[in-house]
Amino acid sequence: xxxxxxxxxxxxxxxxxxxxxxxxxxxxxxxxxxxxxxxxxxxxxxxxxxxxxxxxxxxxxxxxxxxxxxxxxxxxxxxxxxxxxxxxxxxxxxxxxxxxxxxxxxxxxxxxxxxxxxxxxxxxxxxxxxxxxxxxxxxxxxxxxxxxxxxxxxxxxxxxxxxxxxxxxxx
Amino acid sequence: xxxxxxxxxxxxxxxxxxxxxxxxxxxxxxxxxxxxxxxxxxxxxxxxxxxxxxxxxxxxxxxxxxxxxxxxxxxxxxxxxxxxxxxxxxxxxxxxxxxxxxxxxxxxxxxxxxxxxxxxxxxxxxxxxxxxxxxxxxxxxxxxxxxxxxxxxxxxxxxxxxxxxxxxxxx
Numbered sequence: 001x002x003x004x005x006x007x008x009x010x011x012x013x014x015x016x017x018x019x020x021x022x023x024x025x026x027x028x029x030x031x032x033x034x035x036x037x038x039x040x041x042x043x044x045x046x047x048x049x050x051x052x053x054x055x056x057x058x059x060x061x062x063x064x065x066x067x068x069x070x071x072x073x074x075x076x077x078x079x080x081x082x083x084x085x086x087x088x089x090x091x092x093x094x095x096x097x098x099x100x101x102x103x104x105x106x107x108x109x110x111x112x113x114x115x116x117x118x119x120x121x122x123x124x125x126x127x128x129x130x131x132x133x134x135x136x137x138x139x140x141x142x143x144x145x146x147x148x149x150x151x152x153x154x155x156x157x158x159x160x161x162x163x164x165x166x167x168x169x170x171x
Numbered sequence: 172x173x174x175x176x177x178x179x180x181x182x183x184x185x186x187x188x189x190x191x192x193x194x195x196x197x198x199x200x201x202x203x204x205x206x207x208x209x210x211x212x213x214x215x216x217x218x219x220x221x222x223x224x225x226x227x228x229x230x231x232x233x234x235x236x237x238x239x240x241x242x243x244x245x246x247x248x249x250x251x252x253x254x255x256x257x258x259x260x261x262x263x264x265x266x267x268x269x270x271x272x273x274x275x276x277x278x279x280x281x282x283x284x285x286x287x288x289x290x291x292x293x294x295x296x297x298x299x300x301x302x303x304x305x306x307x308x309x310x311x312x313x314x315x316x317x318x319x320x321x322x323x324x325x326x327x328x329x330x331x332x333x334x335x336x337x338x339x340x341x342x
Contacts, residue, residue: 014339016187016337016339048335048337066273069276070273070276070277070278071276071277071278072278082276093335095335095337097336097337097338098337098338098339100338100339102237102241102340105240105241105242105253106241106242107241107242107243107338154333154334155332155334155335156332156333156334157330157332157334157335158329158330158331158332159328159329159330160329161326161327161328161329162325162327163325163326163327163328164219164264164266164326164328165268166187166219166266166268166269167268167269167271167278168185168187168269168271168339169273
């Protein structure tokens with residue numbers, strides 16, 4: 001079994017990917033003195049990201065290579081290519097709920113990474129994505145966007161898709 | 172290990188759930204003679220549904236009980252309850268891509284159910300959801316909607332969420 005196909009329960013991170021035509025994510029909730037702030041992307045890839053408790057920073061590089069390299073983005077001629085080759089925008093959404101395990105009628109999150117470590121891994125993941133997109137000629141010449149949600153907050157999200165083409169990858 | 176927490180690779184069905192404030196799904200693509208047709212729901216639950224190759228109709232009843240019963244829908248007072256108790260709308264989205272397994276830079280779908288059997292299981296799932304919602308006083312009195320995508324077609328989807336609260340359940 002390759003390290004990209006570990007069964008749930010033995011994995012260190014869980015990622016759901018969807019393609020989108022556009023997406024908008026709240027990065028700062030409204031307060032008494034300010035309106036909510038949002039980030040937006042155009043055609044590209046949504047990455048819902050959850051680290052589990054045995055995750056270490058060692059897996060981040062492989063995760064980013066896999067996610068940005070897997071051919072799950074539909075080009076204009078209907079063929080599937082990587083988000084780097086499309087090229088397209090990327091929106092990273094922290095989603096700790098993906099680590100949930102059902103027990104009775106409740107979800108439990110005992111398998112999730114601790115919050116502080118999760119924050120570090122999340123930041124490392126974003127940094128690695130930024131590096132990969134910047135060093136990719138198609139993305140950097142096309143001025144493709146990398147946007148991301150704020151860790152630990154509610155991810156107020158709207159998406160428009162031409163088919164979400166939802167995939168799950170365990171790491 | 173309970174039957175609700177089988178590891179990926181040993182499961183018969185894979186479901187991703189998201190909450191939404193509203194959602195719209197294409198159920199008939201445009202043609203030369205007609206415009207595209209869509210279904211819409213308000214506040215409720217999105218169910219992305221994928222049956223794997225050993226799935227039989229026996230699992231449908233348990234799946235529907237679990238999915239409609241698990242407390243993943245946020246009520247107005249911020250507590251989480253089942254979609255039946257909320258009560259809220261339901262949108263079922265066939266999503267065979269969820270059965271994908273990564274190999275190199277490609278996704279493979281050898282673990283997915285055959286198309287004809289998948290269609291039967293999908294129809295059974297919808298029927299069971301309809302029965303459960305109709306026989307639930309809160310849903311039927313509140314005229315809550317059950318909508319669903321057409322099996323085997325592109326699921327052109329738009330969603331608005333107040334936080335998707337994405338969960339994965341394997342059956």
